[in-house]
Amino acid sequence: MKFSEGDRVLAKVPSTQEFEGARVISARGGKYKVQFEGGSEQTLGEADVKARRTSRSQTRSKTRVGAKSPTRNSPGRRSPGRRSPARAPNTQSRKLPVRQPRQPKISIPRLEIPKDNSSDTDRTEGSESLKDEFVEPSMRSNYRELGPVTRRSIRIMSNASKAEHDQKLSLLKGADRSASLPAERKYDASSEGKERGFSMQPDDDVLILDYKDKADGDSGEKRKKINLISKPQEWGGWFGALLLILFTPVYALLLQLVCSFNNCKYKNIFNLVNKRDWKSLFDLNAFLMYAGFIAFVAIMSALPIGRLIDGQQTKTGRLQYRINGFWTLLFSISALFGCHYYGYRVDDIIIGKLMPLSVVGLIYGIILSIALYIKAGRIPVSNLNMYAATNNRIYDFWQGKEVNPRVGPLDIKLILMRTALIGTIIVNLAAIFKISEIKLGWSNVDPVAIAVVSLQIIYALDSLIFEASFLSSFEVLYEGTGYMLSLGYLIYPFLTSISIRYLSHHKVQQPLYLQCFFIITFIIGYVVYRLSNHQKDKFRQNPFESSVSKLESIPTKRGKRLIVSGWWGYVRHPNYLGDIIMHWSIAFLCFSTDALPYILAIQTTLLLIHRAVRDNARCQDRYGYAWEQYCSRVKYRIIKGIF
Incomplete structure (x- = not known):
C-alpha cells in the first residue's frame, strides 16, 4: 500500500475531476477510506489517491531555520575590510552591491481537460486530471519585465496563477454534466479495453453521434462523441426480434390454457374452439389483485428497510440499491398465512384466477415496455443501452433502450425481479394448499408434489437471500429492460406453476x-x-x-x-x-x-x-x-x- 492510516493525501472528489486535501482513515485491499477537509468520508481506489505535494518554499524555509551555511561563514569568503580615512572608526561599513538572483523556474499546476471522455465503468489506474506544466514563454517574459525577482514577488505571482487555476475549476463546476460521459479516459475502439454492454463493435457497425452540450458561464459549447451500435447484433436481428415479440405472449397464453380445465394436458388446446372459454381470460378482480401486488413490492422497495449497497458505475454516476427483497417476501408470506389462518382463502382465489392473472401479466408487461421505450426517448444519450440504440425500433423495443430505468427512487428492473420471485413462491404455496384441501389432508398429498414445490421455493428464495450478489449478474448489469424482460418477469410466476398444477391432476x-x-x-x-x-x-x-x-x-x-x-x-x-x-x-x-x-x-x-x-x-x-x-x-x- 502506498499510504497508511493517518497520512495526508490528495483525494479525488466523487463525480468530479478535482482533487482536495484529505486524511487516510483506513487502507485495506487496494482501497482507501479518506476523510476530506469538509468532514465527508469516501472509499476510493489507489488511482484516485495521490501524495500531497509539499511546496518548495516551505521545504527550504524549514531547512534554513536556525542553521547557517558553514561555507558562507568561512573566513576565506569574507571581503577584506576597507575603511575610509575620513570616517570615524565606529562608522558603519559600506554595503556591497546585491548580486542579482537567478530567475527561478516555477511549476504552476494547470488543469488539463481530457479531449475524449470514456464510456467505461472501469477506472484507468494512474489517470489524473491535474498535471504540472512549465510556465509558458509569455509568462516568462512577464517575469523579466518585473525586474529583479524576490521571494515576495514570487509569492504574488504564485497567488495570481492560483487564482487563475481556481477560476478554471469554477467554470468546470458550473458546467452541465448531466448529459455527459464520466471523465475517465477512454481507450481507442481498436484496443482490447472495452466495457461489456457499451460500444464495443467494429467501425462499420458503430454510429458516431455528435451532440452539443451548453455549459454555464463563459465555458462555451462542448462537442462530445458517443459510440452507438447502429445495427442489431443479437437475437437474429430485427426479424428475429419481431418473431419473438409476436411468439412470446402466444406461447405463454397457450401454456396457461392447457392447464385451465379439469385436467392438465396439451390436448386441451383443441378445446379453445368453444368461444365461451375466452370469457374467462379477463377478470377485473385479477387486474386489481396483480396491480396491488406490484404496488406493494414497489412501496417496499422505496422504504428505508435493509442495507443500502453500491451497484455498477454508469455513465452518469454509481447506482445504489436497497436490499430488502427478503423482507418484502416475509411481509407477503405473513399476509398469506394470516388470511389462511382467519378463514380468508386467498389461495383459492389465486389458483382459481391463474388464467386471468397470467393474461393480466401479459397486458401489464406490454404496457410497461411501451412506457419504458417512450421514457428512453427523453433521457440523455449517455444513459442509453448501447446494444439497443440502433436504427431499428423493433429491435430496440425488444432489447430495452435502458439497462437500469429508474423513476425517482424506484428501480424498475429490481421491482420486476422481486415481483417474479415473490410471486413464484406465493403461487406455489397456494397450489400446495389447494392440493392438500382436495386430498382432504396433508397425509394424502403426493410426496412428489411437496418435493417439487419445495425445490421451486428454494430456487426462488436463493435470489432473494443473496440479492446483493445477484445484482452483479449479467441480467442485472448488462441486459436491457424492454419487452423481453418486462413480459418475462411478469408471467414467470405462472410458468413455474405448470409442474405443480400438472401434479395436482396426475398421480406420479x-x-x-x-x-x-x-x-x-x-x-x-x-x-x-x-x-x-x-x-x-x-x-x-x-x-x-x-x-x-x-x-x-x-x-x-x-x-x-x-x-x-x-x-x-x-x-x-x-x-x-x-x-x-x-x-x-x-x-x-x-x-x-x-x-x-x-x-x-x-x-x-x-x-x-x-x-x-x-x-x-x-x-x-x-x-x-x-x-x-x-x-x-x-x-x-x-x-x-x-x-
Missing part, C-alpha cells in the same frame, strides 16, 4: 430411490450455482481477499482480471450449469410422458445457452487478446466436453 408413480436421486441432483446443481456465484462476487469486490486471492487469473487492459481457476476454470459459466441441473431435476421428478412438466427446463436451457453465446461475443470485443487466452485455457462454455 415413481420409485422412492429415483425421487431421492433427483433431489440429490438438485442439491448438487444448487451447490455449483451458489458457490460459483459466491466466488465470482467475492473476486469482483476484492480480489485480494483470502478466500479468492489464490485464484489464478489473466490481466486485461481494462484493469480487470479473468479467473482461470476454481469454478470458473472448469467452464466459462459454471453458474449456468448449476441452473440447468436444478431445472431438469425438478422436471424429472414429475416423471411424465407428457411434455408440460419439461417446458420450463427446456426454456431455461435454451435461454442460458443463447446468453452464453451472447456473452462470449461481447467479451471477445471487450477483452480482445486476453479473452482469447482465457478461451484457450477454459475451452467450454457450460458443459465440459460438450458445449
